[in-house]
Amino acid sequence: MAAVARSIRPSAFRALAQRPLAPSLGAAPAFRFPRGTRSFSQSPLAQVKKYTESHEWIELADGSNIAKIGITKYAANSLGDVVFVELPEADLEVGAGEPVGAVESVKSASDVLSPVAGKVIRGNAVLEDDAKTINASAEGDGWIAEIEVADVAELDALLDEAAYNETLDH
Amino acid sequence: MSSVRLFKKSVDLVAARAAAFNAPRASIGSTVLRRELSSALRAAPRTPATRITVRAVIPQVRNQAARYASSSSEPLAKTQLYDLHQAHGAKMVPFAGYSMPLQYADLSHVESHAWTREKASLFDVSHMVQHQLSGPGALELLMKVSPSSLDKLAPNTSTLSCLLEQGTGGIIDDTVITRRGEDSFYFVTNAGRRAEDLAFLGAEIDAYRSRHGMDSIKWDILEDRALVALQGPLAASALQPLINTSASTASTDLSTLYFGQCRELYITLADGSASPSPLLISRTGYTGEDGFEISIPTSGAADLPEQVVNLLLKDSNTVRLAGLAARDSLRLEAGMCLYGHDISTAQTPPDAALGWVVGRDRRDAATATFNGASVILPQVASPKTLKQRRVGLTVEKGSPAREGAIVVDLADPANPVEVGVVTSGLPSPSLGGINIAMAYVKNGFHKKGTELGVKVRNKVRKATVVGMPWIESKFHRPS
Numbered sequence: 001m002a003a004v005a006r007s008i009r010p011s012a013f014r015a016l017a018q019r020p021l022a023p024s025l026g027a028a029p030a031f032r033f034p035r036g037t038r039s040f041s042q043s044p045l046a047q048v049k050k051y052t053e054s055h056e057w058i059e060l061a062d063g064s065n066i067a068k069i070g071i072t073k074y075a076a077n078s079l080g081d082v083v084f085v086e087l088p089e090a091d092l093e094v095g096a097g098e099p100v101g102a103v104e105s106v107k108s109a110s111d112v113l114s115p116v117a118g119k120v121i122r123g124n125a126v127l128e129d130d131a132k133t134i135n136a137s138a139e140g141d142g143w144i145a146e147i148e149v150a151d152v153a154e155l156d157a158l159l160d161e162a163a164y165n166e167t168l169d170h
Numbered sequence: 171m172s173s174v175r176l177f178k179k180s181v182d183l184v185a186a187r188a189a190a191f192n193a194p195r196a197s198i199g200s201t202v203l204r205r206e207l208s209s210a211l212r213a214a215p216r217t218p219a220t221r222i223t224v225r226a227v228i229p230q231v232r233n234q235a236a237r238y239a240s241s242s243s244e245p246l247a248k249t250q251l252y253d254l255h256q257a258h259g260a261k262m263v264p265f266a267g268y269s270m271p272l273q274y275a276d277l278s279h280v281e282s283h284a285w286t287r288e289k290a291s292l293f294d295v296s297h298m299v300q301h302q303l304s305g306p307g308a309l310e311l312l313m314k315v316s317p318s319s320l321d322k323l324a325p326n327t328s329t330l331s332c333l334l335e336q337g338t339g340g341i342i343d344d345t346v347i348t349r350r351g352e353d354s355f356y357f358v359t360n361a362g363r364r365a366e367d368l369a370f371l372g373a374e375i376d377a378y379r380s381r382h383g384m385d386s387i388k389w390d391i392l393e394d395r396a397l398v399a400l401q402g403p404l405a406a407s408a409l410q411p412l413i414n415t416s417a418s419t420a421s422t423d424l425s426t427l428y429f430g431q432c433r434e435l436y437i438t439l440a441d442g443s444a445s446p447s448p449l450l451i452s453r454t455g456y457t458g459e460d461g462f463e464i465s466i467p468t469s470g471a472a473d474l475p476e477q478v479v480n481l482l483l484k485d486s487n488t489v490r491l492a493g494l495a496a497r498d499s500l501r502l503e504a505g506m507c508l509y510g511h512d513i514s515t516a517q518t519p520p521d522a523a524l525g526w527v528v529g530r531d532r533r534d535a536a537t538a539t540f541n542g543a544s545v546i547l548p549q550v551a552s553p554k555t556l557k558q559r560r561v562g563l564t565v566e567k568g569s570p571a572r573e574g575a576i577v578v579d580l581a582d583p584a585n586p587v588e589v590g591v592v593t594s595g596l597p598s599p600s601l602g603g604i605n606i607a608m609a610y611v612k613n614g615f616h617k618k619g620t621e622l623g624v625k626v627r628n629k630v631r632k633a634t635v636v637g638m639p640w641i642e643s644k645f646h647r648p649s
Contacts, residue, residue, distance in 0.1 A: 080273070080278050080279045080280070080495070081278050081279055081280040081281075083280075083570075083597045083603045084568065084569055084570070084597065084603070086568075086569055086627070102569065102627065104569055104570055104597070105279070106279050106280060106283075106495070106499055106596050106597055106599055107279060107495050107498070107499070107596065109569065109570070109572060
């Protein structure tokens, strides 16, 4: 319960996120791709991207233990118009399967669970002002959190794209 | 956490007795402990309080598991328009024992909501239960089970009412009752309350017949009729051209059919012929917009509902299909109650701020004969005696307060005191996403402008008591 409570304290995070492009925020893109296109802002190289049965994705920046987490396109389509995203605050320690944010549409609210253990670097400030970015680009600009992964080997146990797609109703 | 659970339990006891839903929602009684995105996507049951995960997923019958425990593998019922929904790319969800459209492929939930407010939307509400009650005892029976002044109702006019439990005056269901003739009534009840309503009405009618004879009341469930709701500012202009002027005997001018009135009218089919039977067209609805509910007979023409709907959908710039998702957000903005969420057998009409359904001339204790009058009339006379009030809340920007969220008094911010619970809530599409909610709060905290808090995921958000509706109703009334 403590972990849940800690993850759900967005006000402190907001103060952080609203700082204009602090250097510590890393490679924030100077421009943005048009909505609906895939953003490859962090690394142009092939990356490790894995999925969970609860419709999150996690993508490791090449050769590092830094990963972005978001919800899948399928999840975004199914949830419908996203109206609010609750982002995690920096330095939050999360375990695998613990909430790292929440996505609210008009009709429902869903927790976003971290696929692996790690420490939050930042939430995606873009979503503070424009939650619909998740609908436009769930697996690109609409990422939810960037985390420092505790053990990258943990990703091995997650679903690859083909295995994830098999879990979807077609 | 424990207090939350206790509170939820008390709320759910009510819900367990009252399983009705116009709009989908999920079960709190679910045994599944973890339902995150995956379950939200499947419109799955609400989670228990152990882990705060998926909150208000829209549709689903809350205690479906209980009601259909022995028949969970039974296929869901389909309305007459099921194939049409499929053809329009509907996302179908289980609702009150039916497979019903949540939304359609052409519009998102928010788009469909806006479409209804700006143009016109067509909702299939054939899952709702249509009743015909007639005979010399019909009026007396209905005036026992409801507090409305039905004897003052003119033919072909209707009123929103409640079916009341004997003794307690608890709301068994909300309903719209239409007087069709001196001794003849048509009324519509919620699909999610079908079993409870039929048992209740059956017992009341049996008791009446045992005193007045079998022929005193004739009661039919109109299984052979579909029901669609056409709602929105363009509803009348979309429907008017379909009305067949030569076959219809009543006035075919819809501009003189006002809110709460109905007419039997024929429509002109695609081949130019008149429909084989008339449609019962009522100027009413549950979105706050002008519009109609259209009861369509299928006897002798099984595909008449589909024909009518296709005619209404002919101009895709005017009328689009809409599902349960939009229906729920539209009715909440209009301040309208959803049975099983905002009202239940635990509330009398005055408890639910519906005291106005009690007819003005039915408030004399000496002559009041309706169920629960001895409980309800003192409440109407002295609202101060009510323990709790149904109110509207607007909640500060951020996560919406949804059903089950605890309302707290923030007089001492360090020590918030629980004073109520949210029964419906979402970010209002018409108000640009402002969080709105219906809630029950303790008497004394119900006045407009009262500042309260609502707990959303363990964080207290500021809320203010406001008047309802949030969106003014635009009913067509005589000017």
